[in-house]
Amino acid sequence: MRPTWTGSTGRVEAFSDGVLAVAATLLVLDLKTPEDLGQTGVWSVLAHQLPTLAAYATSFLTILIFWINHHNVFHAIARVDRWTLLVNGVLLLLVSFTSYVTSVLGAALQRGQHDREAATLYALLLECASICFSLLWRLTQRGAARVAGRRILIGPLLYLAATLVAQLSAQASLAIDAVTAFYFLLLPGATQRRDLPS
Amino acid sequence: MRPTWTGSTGRVEAFSDGVLAVAATLLVLDLKTPEDLGQTGVWSVLAHQLPTLAAYATSFLTILIFWINHHNVFHAIARVDRWTLLVNGVLLLLVSFTSYVTSVLGAALQRGQHDREAATLYALLLECASICFSLLWRLTQRGAARVAGRRILIGPLLYLAATLVAQLSAQASLAIDAVTAFYFLLLPGATQRRDLPS
Amino acid sequence: MRPTWTGSTGRVEAFSDGVLAVAATLLVLDLKTPEDLGQTGVWSVLAHQLPTLAAYATSFLTILIFWINHHNVFHAIARVDRWTLLVNGVLLLLVSFTSYVTSVLGAALQRGQHDREAATLYALLLECASICFSLLWRLTQRGAARVAGRRILIGPLLYLAATLVAQLSAQASLAIDAVTAFYFLLLPGATQRRDLPS
Amino acid sequence: MRPTWTGSTGRVEAFSDGVLAVAATLLVLDLKTPEDLGQTGVWSVLAHQLPTLAAYATSFLTILIFWINHHNVFHAIARVDRWTLLVNGVLLLLVSFTSYVTSVLGAALQRGQHDREAATLYALLLECASICFSLLWRLTQRGAARVAGRRILIGPLLYLAATLVAQLSAQASLAIDAVTAFYFLLLPGATQRRDLPS
Numbered sequence: 001m002r003p004t005w006t007g008s009t010g011r012v013e014a015f016s017d018g019v020l021a022v023a024a025t026l027l028v029l030d031l032k033t034p035e036d037l038g039q040t041g042v043w044s045v046l047a048h049q050l051p052t053l054a055a056y057a058t059s060f061l062t063i064l065i066f067w068i069n070h071h072n073v074f075h076a077i078a079r080v081d082r083w084t085l086l087v088n089g090v091l092l093l094l095v096s097f098t099s100y101v102t103s104v105l106g107a108a109l110q111r112g113q114h115d116r117e118a119a120t121l122y123a124l125l126l127e128c129a130s131i132c133f134s135l136l137w138r139l140t141q142r143g144a145a146r147v148a149g150r151r152i153l154i155g156p157l158l159y160l161a162a163t164l165v166a167q168l169s170a171q172a173s174l175a176i177d178a179v180t181a182f183y184f185l186l187l188p189g190a191t192q193r194r195d196l197p198s
Numbered sequence: 199m200r201p202t203w204t205g206s207t208g209r210v211e212a213f214s215d216g217v218l219a220v221a222a223t224l225l226v227l228d229l230k231t232p233e234d235l236g237q238t239g240v241w242s243v244l245a246h247q248l249p250t251l252a253a254y255a256t257s258f259l260t261i262l263i264f265w266i267n268h269h270n271v272f273h274a275i276a277r278v279d280r281w282t283l284l285v286n287g288v289l290l291l292l293v294s295f296t297s298y299v300t301s302v303l304g305a306a307l308q309r310g311q312h313d314r315e316a317a318t319l320y321a322l323l324l325e326c327a328s329i330c331f332s333l334l335w336r337l338t339q340r341g342a343a344r345v346a347g348r349r350i351l352i353g354p355l356l357y358l359a360a361t362l363v364a365q366l367s368a369q370a371s372l373a374i375d376a377v378t379a380f381y382f383l384l385l386p387g388a389t390q391r392r393d394l395p396s
Numbered sequence: 397m398r399p400t401w402t403g404s405t406g407r408v409e410a411f412s413d414g415v416l417a418v419a420a421t422l423l424v425l426d427l428k429t430p431e432d433l434g435q436t437g438v439w440s441v442l443a444h445q446l447p448t449l450a451a452y453a454t455s456f457l458t459i460l461i462f463w464i465n466h467h468n469v470f471h472a473i474a475r476v477d478r479w480t481l482l483v484n485g486v487l488l489l490l491v492s493f494t495s496y497v498t499s500v501l502g503a504a505l506q507r508g509q510h511d512r513e514a515a516t517l518y519a520l521l522l523e524c525a526s527i528c529f530s531l532l533w534r535l536t537q538r539g540a541a542r543v544a545g546r547r548i549l550i551g552p553l554l555y556l557a558a559t560l561v562a563q564l565s566a567q568a569s570l571a572i573d574a575v576t577a578f579y580f581l582l583l584p585g586a587t588q589r590r591d592l593p594s
Numbered sequence: 595m596r597p598t599w600t601g602s603t604g605r606v607e608a609f610s611d612g613v614l615a616v617a618a619t620l621l622v623l624d625l626k627t628p629e630d631l632g633q634t635g636v637w638s639v640l641a642h643q644l645p646t647l648a649a650y651a652t653s654f655l656t657i658l659i660f661w662i663n664h665h666n667v668f669h670a671i672a673r674v675d676r677w678t679l680l681v682n683g684v685l686l687l688l689v690s691f692t693s694y695v696t697s698v699l700g701a702a703l704q705r706g707q708h709d710r711e712a713a714t715l716y717a718l719l720l721e722c723a724s725i726c727f728s729l730l731w732r733l734t735q736r737g738a739a740r741v742a743g744r745r746i747l748i749g750p751l752l753y754l755a756a757t758l759v760a761q762l763s764a765q766a767s768l769a770i771d772a773v774t775a776f777y778f779l780l781l782p783g784a785t786q787r788r789d790l791p792s
Binding site: 209213215216217220221224227228283284287290291294295297298301302305306309311312315316319 | 413414416417418420421422423424425427429433437438439441442453456457460463464467581582
């Protein structure tokens with residue numbers, strides 16, 4: 001029943017691709033044209049919005065990594081069963097929620113108020129999404145899971161570190177989130193295995 | 199004329215996929231970063247927005263179910279005729295309208311004002327979308343409709359129940375909507391028949 | 397050079413599909429949850445927003461028709477040359493502009509101020525988009541243009557009528573726009589020719 | 595390993611297509627229905643928003659060009675390695691940022707305040723995106739890069755000119771950005787080479 005199966009993951013991927021691409025692009029709506037543009041000028045407005053811009057870039061690159069990872073895991077999935085659909089649904093819900101949490105983090109960083117709480121919320125969201133990916137890897141064929149190997153643990157561990165660090169410094173926590181995204185984007189063992197030849 | 203037909207459903211599905219994925223992701227725009235973040239802190243803001251978050255998650259998972267169901271029914275459709283296009287067009291209009299109705303329900307629940315009216319509107323919208331799906335199943339080949347069987351009735355009946363319960367309690371009505379989404383996501387007979395092997 | 401050509405129209409269609417689906421779904425953002433929900437209740441809010449809802453539904457169905465028509469014309473296009481790209485680019489720009497013009501029309505109808513101006517702008521936008529489609533049909537192979545026949549004229553003529561009627565009544569003009577969408581959705585000779593078997 | 599490779603660029607392109615189409619369509623959200631519609635009328639509102647409309651149309655056509663160029667370069671890419679993914683990720687981040695920068699430019703032009711700063715920011719953003727494309731062309735097979743030839747330089751040089759002119763006049767800088775978009779849309783050597791037959 002190969003063709004049926006191919007069709008099935010293809011469909012899940014098409015919808016997931018749509019949600020991921022729209023979620024990544026919607027992030028920009030958190031960047032509002034400031035009312036006081038006239039007084040302060042463009043460069044000081046940008047400087048003032050720097051924390052929001054950093055949160056925005058981190059979220060964008062994280063969703064890009066999620067998208068690459070999503071394709072890798074679905075490439076290794078043999079059968080789309082109801083548990084895959086459920087975990088994937090929760091994952092997409094978390095990803096679509098990123099825009100809101102990024103906006104809260106940006107606002108908190110900009111005002112310097114409750115920023116550690118906001119960074120905790122942000123890191124917890126990425127932690128939950130990361131665990132969803134680990135669950136999806138567990139649902140693949142045994143061989144693929146073994147190939148994926150330690151990658152299943154690296155994401156959740158890094159975001160756990162970001163969650164813990166957020167209790168001390170929001171900026172440091174966001175830096176860990178950003179570094180995690182670049183780590184997965186650049187390390188060949190993490191993102192390029194199997195179907196993206198390097 | 200098989201290739202022509204394949205192309206036709208493929209196109210309708212591509213546009214429908216786009217509308218469904220965007221509609222699901224746009225829901226997050228209803229979650230506004232509160233102005234009083236500074237005073238109250240992130241966690242109490244989240245607790246205060248809990249009704250909106252519940253409505254948001256219910257709508258997201260419902261659109262996910264609609265998307266799965268949409269693929270199932272179009273898989274069984276032999277010919278995309280003008281009635282299919284019309285019913286599908288109305289269905290997509292209703293789905294794109296979900297974002298607004300979710301926003302109204304979230305606001306009403308949060309303020310505790312007119313929440314039963316808002317829950318009625320919400321359940322009625324899902325009822326209408328559900329009836330569109332039943333109409334689409336009726337437009338498929340006779341065999342497919344028989345296979346779909348009672349599923350054609352379950353959706354409209356559950357949302358009718360949610361509409362009636364909304365006269366007594368908005369929270370209970372939303373709970374029925376959420377349970378309906380999980381029911382369709384997890385029961386194999388509902389979502390996985392035919393083309394999603396379980 | 398058949399494969400190259402197929403690839404080319406496929407790409408133009410993929411981007412156009414994306415723009416059309418997003419433009420249709422973004423329309424819902426014009427429907428704002430009213431501030432005075434608490435005082436007036438959900439049903440009277442909906443009744444008050446009825447003109448906006450009518451403009452929203454008309455725009456959604458019109459973009460749906462544009463999408464069907466877009467596929468028909470690109471199905472008949474043999475070579476994607478620079479003029480096709482230019483006209484298609486202007487068409488997509490006009491379609492993406494629909495959301496703004498719909499919002500202006502809805503606001504004007506709701507306040508009963510300058511509504512004929514807004515309806516004129518709305519009908520003119522659809523007129524321009526309709527003319528783009530006629531130009532695209534002219535760029536297809538001669539045979540396809542002859543098959544398309546009078547359809548090339550019907551759209552621009554109907555929207556011209558809507559533009560003229562808008563000088564007398566905004567509501568009547570919007571009604572013509574809505575009837576035009578249903579006309580193209582239901583008449584087999586208009587939307588179903590060639591690749592959507594009826 | 596040809597099939598794997600095809601799949602890989604196909605995936606990168608699907609996500610990139612989604613981001614580009616959504617980014618182009620989101621631009622319209624910068625056009626707000628003015629509050630003073632009642633006093634001034636539709637036409638004077640449009641006239642007042644003319645600078646915003648010009649920035650909006652320029653950004654839309656520029657993203658359309660980016661999309662055509664993106665397909666051309668990925669058509670010539672033999673292997674999607676980690677550097678391609680990184681440069682493409684930065685490019686998509688810049689494109690998704692266009693909506694915000696367009697909004698800032700529109701607001702600055704409309705108020706006549708800090709407009710040269712805003713035009714500088716806008717031209718710099720396009721310059722950076724243009725350099726990303728040049729980097730991507732460098733990552734393709736040697737043959738394709740030679741075919742692309744001077745095109746690699748034309749984009750960055752034109753946007754550099756726009757950046758410099760922005761120090762004197764925001765309007766003139768925006769005009770160069772718009773002319774650049776039309777130049778790439780209409781010149782066969784720029785956009786149609788290789789896979790879009792002319």
